[in-house]
Amino acid sequence: MKPLALETPAPAPATTTMTEARDVALRARGLLLEKKGREVIVLDVRGASSITDYVVIASGATAPQIKAMANELKRGLKEVGVQLYRQSGQPDDGWVVMDYVDVVVHLFIDEVRAYYAIEDLWTSLPRVE
């Protein structure tokens, strides 16, 4: 799709600054812990991933619980002006991805998390405490 007129290019700002992305990841962790999220980890994937800077992984016992975690995340981040970019997956399927561009959050039902073991992809990377 082409616009009918072009502007002079200006340097495009990043979506969020690095500090902001880290803050978003930490806030996400807080929100998930409030909804009894289990084994909530925050990984610094800068340099290792070309599509995002921080990955947050958490699990819940049941589909309704991860649905509640997803909704709380949406609410709590929207409150501070951070809009969800994309959401994929259904709670019933046990894996929901909440994509905030510089931060990607993976919500799993416990058994599904163990099955896919995505944190094993990043064993050498630092966890944000």
Add this chain to the structure above:
Amino acid sequence: MGDTEIQRIGVLGGTFNPVHAGHLILAQDACELFDLQRVLFVPSAQPPHKPCGGLLGAEHRLALLELAVRDDPRFEVCDIEIARGGVSYTVDTAATLRERYPGADLCFIVGSDSLPELHLWRGVQRLLTLVRIVTLARPGFEEEWARERELNLPHPWPARLLGDFRTGHLADIASSDIRYRLAEGLGIRYLVPDAVAMYIAEHHLYTCPT
């Protein structure tokens, strides 16, 4: 229990001057490759200057689009740019559609030849955060070519855009070729749906050379 599946809606913009089989094949490929439930065809508004044989009037372009998609339940025509008028900026359309389809995953379909110019689009940074941009290869501008280009956008957008790049049927049909053939009195059968060819003939469209 269980939410309704998130609707993935493709948005295909352009002048559609006229719509042709290549557009329809592209839209169908996008449905298959990006798992879209629907595609909105959004013709751009008419620019204030209009030479003979140039951009056909909005009324005809819309009518041709309606004829082209009428038998396909996945496809529909959206006139928001025509209704808005003026210069059609994608970012404005994205903002409006985002309001209109709040729960949906909007996927703006872009041709691969546009990717290296994306950073020049008005409001591109906002556009990237509003909707998902999905790219389909155009003949001559295929994946290898695209991967070699500097996309001039901040991290993480280049990786994300290239991650959403697919190759479909690469149908080499162009509106300019259709307009040329009509001006020369050549047939356009199979290049456009029959109903579109009939409408063009009945209304004597595109008879001036472009």
